[in-house]
Amino acid sequence: MAESDETTTVIAAEAQIKGELIFQGAASILGKVDGKITAKGNLHVAERGTCKAQIDADDVEIDGTIEGDVTATQGVQLNATAQVRGDIVAEKMITAEGATIVGHINVGPGAGKDGAKAAAAKAVEVAAATRPAMTPGGHPAEPASIK
Amino acid sequence: MRQRSGPCTVHCYYCGWRFEVSARAQSTSCPKCNRALMVSDIVVQKLSPVSSVQTCGRVVVKRSGRVIAKNVTAQLGVEVLGVMNADVASTGPVVIGPKAQWKGRCVAPTVVVNKGAQIAGYFEITGKAPSSSEGVESPTDAADASG
Numbered sequence: 001m002a003e004s005d006e007t008t009t010v011i012a013a014e015a016q017i018k019g020e021l022i023f024q025g026a027a028s029i030l031g032k033v034d035g036k037i038t039a040k041g042n043l044h045v046a047e048r049g050t051c052k053a054q055i056d057a058d059d060v061e062i063d064g065t066i067e068g069d070v071t072a073t074q075g076v077q078l079n080a081t082a083q084v085r086g087d088i089v090a091e092k093m094i095t096a097e098g099a100t101i102v103g104h105i106n107v108g109p110g111a112g113k114d115g116a117k118a119a120a121a122k123a124v125e126v127a128a129a130t131r132p133a134m135t136p137g138g139h140p141a142e143p144a145s146i147k
Numbered sequence: 148m149r150q151r152s153g154p155c156t157v158h159c160y161y162c163g164w165r166f167e168v169s170a171r172a173q174s175t176s177c178p179k180c181n182r183a184l185m186v187s188d189i190v191v192q193k194l195s196p197v198s199s200v201q202t203c204g205r206v207v208v209k210r211s212g213r214v215i216a217k218n219v220t221a222q223l224g225v226e227v228l229g230v231m232n233a234d235v236a237s238t239g240p241v242v243i244g245p246k247a248q249w250k251g252r253c254v255a256p257t258v259v260v261n262k263g264a265q266i267a268g269y270f271e272i273t274g275k276a277p278s279s280s281e282g283v284e285s286p287t288d289a290a291d292a293s294g
Contacts, residue, residue, distance in 0.1 A: 105267070
């Protein structure tokens with residue numbers, strides 16, 4: 001039997017992670033994450049999963065709790081047990097009866113891509129602001145004004 | 148259209164007072180604040196540019212319907228298959244159809260979003276209907292103005 005190339009990273013129910021998580025494929029969160037999550041595949045937040053995080057992914061399926069903004073280039077699916085407190089930007093969205101949402105929703109053609117672009121631009125801005133300027137020789141420049 | 152049988156309880160959308168009306172009532176007046184209330188469902192099948200839409204029943208926007216209003220208040224729920232451009236407050240479920248376009252705030256206990264809907268706005272879906280601490284006035288003759 002041929003094995004699927006798709007591998008899913010699982011954050012187990014007992015795990016608590018603080019920081020930035022970057023998944024190259026699909027991921028499933030059953031534990032607690034505090035920080036930022038970026039996934040290049042499907043991201044599933046299980047019923048007992050809790051994320052206090054900004055989430056960027058292709059597809060996001062939510063059964064658990066999220067406190068933070070969710071940006072999906074393709075779609076967001078909120079199942080009946082989902083609780084989201086934050087803004088949602090996606091190309092498509094499905095919400096089941098019983099899900100709770102408090103935040104701005106921007107769903108429609110182009111919304112997910114624009115949201116992802118905006119998030120990427122913001123990340124670049126933040127990185128540029130925190131990175132020291134480089135001299136022509138490739139060495140980090142001294143800060144402009146140190147007194 | 149909803150078929151009622153027997154007296155049914157409605158909430159005044161001005162003061163929150165609960166009272167009973169007969170099944171055939173189309174409109175009534177609140178026995179507490181004396182303001183006129185629409186009891187029947189509102190079905191929108193074409194462009195409806197109004198300042199506000201209020202009913203103790205449901206608001207249904209058909210595929211060809213467009214509601215462009217400042218605010219929409221419905222006690223039993225809102226179903227949108229066409230265009231909704233308003234701030235919506237509902238104590239019943241809100242259903243957004245697959246080809247619906249929604250722009251504006253939404254405050255409701257529960258929402259169902261079908262795949263393909265286009266949404267832009269702030270959503271406050273808390274799972275709880277707005278509290279109605281006011282009492283119930285049971286005599287139907289006090290309220291049934293036109294039934």
